[in-house]
Amino acid sequence: MNEPQFIYLDHAATTPVDPEVVAIILPWLSSVSHCGNPSSVHSAGRRARAALDDARDSVAALIGADYSEITFTSSGTEADNLALIGVITAAPSNKNHLVISTIEHHANLHAAEVLRKAGYRVTLLPVDSNGIVDLNVAAEAITADTALVSVMLANNEIGTIQPVVELAQLTHARGALFHTDAVQAAGVLPISVSTLQCDLLTLSGHKFYGPKGAAALFACNGLKINPQIHGGGQERERRAGTENVPGLIGFGKAAQLAKARMAEEAPKIADITSAFVADMMAAVPGARLNGHPTQRLCSNANFSFDGVDGSTLLMNLDRKGICASSGAACSSGSIEPSHVLSAIGLPRAEASGGVRFSTGRCTTQHELATTVRAVADIVTRLRDRAEL
Numbered sequence: 001m002n003e004p005q006f007i008y009l010d011h012a013a014t015t016p017v018d019p020e021v022v023a024i025i026l027p028w029l030s031s032v033s034h035c036g037n038p039s040s041v042h043s044a045g046r047r048a049r050a051a052l053d054d055a056r057d058s059v060a061a062l063i064g065a066d067y068s069e070i071t072f073t074s075s076g077t078e079a080d081n082l083a084l085i086g087v088i089t090a091a092p093s094n095k096n097h098l099v100i101s102t103i104e105h106h107a108n109l110h111a112a113e114v115l116r117k118a119g120y121r122v123t124l125l126p127v128d129s130n131g132i133v134d135l136n137v138a139a140e141a142i143t144a145d146t147a148l149v150s151v152m153l154a155n156n157e158i159g160t161i162q163p164v165v166e167l168a169q170l171t172h173a174r175g176a177l178f179h180t181d182a183v184q185a186a187g188v189l190p191i192s193v194s195t196l197q198c199d200l201l202t203l204s205g206h207k208f209y210g211p212k213g214a215a216a217l218f219a220c221n222g223l224k225i226n227p228q229i230h231g232g233g234q235e236r237e238r239r240a241g242t243e244n245v246p247g248l249i250g251f252g253k254a255a256q257l258a259k260a261r262m263a264e265e266a267p268k269i270a271d272i273t274s275a276f277v278a279d280m281m282a283a284v285p286g287a288r289l290n291g292h293p294t295q296r297l298c299s300n301a302n303f304s305f306d307g308v309d310g311s312t313l314l315m316n317l318d319r320k321g322i323c324a325s326s327g328a329a330c331s332s333g334s335i336e337p338s339h340v341l342s343a344i345g346l347p348r349a350e351a352s353g354g355v356r357f358s359t360g361r362c363t364t365q366h367e368l369a370t371t372v373r374a375v376a377d378i379v380t381r382l383r384d385r386a387e388l
Contacts, residue, residue: 005321007367011207011299012156012184012358013325018209018257021250025211028246038243039234048245055252059216062255063182063201064192071217071238072248076183076204077107078228079217082239083179083200084111086225087148088120095147095176097121101133101162102343104152105181109339112150125151130292131160131344138167142174152181153196154189157340157356158291159300161185168197177223183207183215187258188266188297193218205247209361210254214247265361270298273359276368277301283376290341290354302356304346305375308382310353316378322371325356 008016028034028051036044038052053067060067073079088098100112102124116122123141125133133151142149149171154161164180171178179200182191187208193201200223204215217238219225225238232240281287286306305313310326317324326338337351346354357371 005370007322007371009357009359009363009367009371010323010325011360011363012159012356014206014212015209015360016362017206017211017250018254020257021210021253024253025246025250028249038245039232051249052243052245055248055255058252058256058259059203060218062186062191062259063203063218064194065218066221068236069193069218069221071219071235072243072251073215073217073239074213074244076105076181076202076207076215078239079202079204079215080105080107080181081111082217082225082228083202083219084108084148084150085115085228086238087177087179087200087223088115090224090226091147095145097123097143097146099123099125099138099141099146099149099176101125101127101151103127103131103155103157103160103340104150105156105183106339108150108152108181121145127160127343129345130295131155131158131290131340132292132295133162133167135163135166135170139170142171142176144175146171146174146176148177148179150179150181152184153191153201154182154185154297154300155291155340156184157338157354158302158344159184159297160291161189161295161297164196164198168199172197184297184300187254187262188269188299190262193220199223205251205254208254208258211247211250213244214251216251261361266298269359269361269363272363272365272368273298273301275365276357276359276372279369279372280375283372284379286379288350290344290346299359300356301358302354304341304350304354305379307386308353308379310355312382313353313355313375313378316382317371317374320374320378322374324371325358326354 036048038048056067056070060070112122168178177199180198181202183204186203199220201218206212229240288304290302341351341354
């Protein structure tokens, strides 16, 4: 009997853990000699601390940072919260303003709402039909009381890449700090914090073939950040709690592999994804590619299909063994239209119907061709049914 078809096109939600990462993690899960708490002074604790230091070095190297500028967290969401709430609440009283784009991940938007309810001023930057922040609008929004500007490097739903360098320069010219959420970009785009000119940057290991539960906030040395988790002195007193040693060691290995393989893998992923987009647009009348046509992550393809509900299409694809997404995985239970698709001007029906396909290092041309045929077939059937 043939194995059932399984095609995974949701790498933006999470990636499979690389076998080399699994191999380096296993001893830290199964060996008594590797079970030490990294805060302990005995040999097992020192072994764990040394392994964490190596992982921190590898994560720092991925983004061109110093190891002392890396704070490990449990998730990108936690790192974003630490960046926004930690920086704003630590700022001088006359710096009580946050500027953030309308298409940020909910980790940032919800943190901004917490700050707004606490009495801080929050300004949301609109985007154009491609999902790009207007630099002139941003320049007007950043004022003398702005403490922090936060605009993601690449959007998690539509893949649009923002003019982060220019935004950081605008921000610094007005005496504020700049944060970028690079969770989707890390491991796909080469990243240098000095080139981006950011003061803070978020990344998460499970987006580039590392384990879940391991992430980091880059914060340049000297920044004052109030911790959001209290109870111990770990992570230079920025994040209390015993470190997830196996997960963070895996995170470090995944960062090391991403840095080594990116130059070879990214062009291949870009080629097959570009062909996939062209084939989908040709095969399915009324298909719309959401986001910037070229200034986008090479692994992202977000479509709306005229007259087709996205959730229905996804369920039909799943029955065929094809995994895709409606956008952010943590919002999959929401019945509201995508805030990202709404922000780029799509009507409610289309904003509720976006489907994101995200490719990875193991995605094949055959899988993508199969997916195009499946989508074309399902869309035709759904449209025919709607006309009855």
